[in-house]
Amino acid sequence: RAKELGGRRVEVFAAHMHTDVVRRLELAADLQRALLENQFAIEYQPVVDLATSRVTAVEALVRWWRGSAFVPPELFLGPAEDTGLIVPLSEWILREACREVATWHASSWKIGLSLNLSARQIMAPRFVESVESALSESGLPPSALTLEVIEEMLVEDAEEIVNRLSELRELGVRLAIDDFGTGYASLALLRQLPVDMIKIDPSFVSGLGRDETLTLLTRTIVRLGHDLGLIVVAEGIERPEQLELLREMGCTRGQGFLVARPMAARGVDSLMHSDMPSMPSGV
Ligand code: C2E
């Protein structure tokens, strides 16, 4: 009987694996089609100067509408990375976002653009050239572009990735560490990469005013960033209390649903030259 049970268990396991594989293949095929049919879009989330409430930059975030269903980036970025489709997708985001932000520059609104990178994108042949040509074709100055990396990207090919990013930085492009504080090597990364900015992970910001340890850690990261001469951005600001504490800590910039949600380019147009109406001002 045990054998029978064991056999059945194997069967169940195999069937589960089978659907998993099929689902992944379907997703890969859908991604390929989505790319050909321009189903991807970019939303921009404003980043503000916490002291003035002015928009200093926007972060480009990829969006996929699979028919009428929204697929969150967490669900398709992994498969896109595995299949290599992340490379053409990222190339499109890079060009499109540079082009859109350059139109704001042409209207004398000199905001920055933050882009999330993928490891495979950085390792693709001609990555550095593709960034250079997106900048020159759009007319966006290199100093307006910030490339965001997370430390997991440096697990493989670390040296080559650091070399390529350093090369871009020499052209005037800025570098940021995203999700700062969540990885084991956050501090080591500051030594490896010539970084201009750190973005404090929402898991710290969420605890501001509610959790003593998280509040203390946030304060310490802000101070560390400033001592190193870096721009410090707090991510995931959702409550006025968080905003107040971050201002009091002297954190320079912030991003989060309280400030503004990610929005289409047209939504960003309406914010041009204005401070954020949704943002409680002063402390
Ligand atoms: P991320 O770079 O850390 O981006 C911030 C994420 O937090 C975004 O999720 C944003 O919508 C969300 N967010 C912003 N403010 C708040 C808030 O106040 N509360 C909460 N709960 N969430 C907030 P999204 O757009 O789902 O992106 C998730 C991740 O996917 C990004 O994390 C980034 O790592 C990756 N990603 C997004 N777009 C791209 C892209 O174009 N290329 C690559 N390689 N990765 C991307």
Ligand code: MG
């Ligand atoms: Mg990011």
Ligand code: MG
């Ligand atoms: Mg982040």
Ligand code: MG
């Ligand atoms: Mg993240």
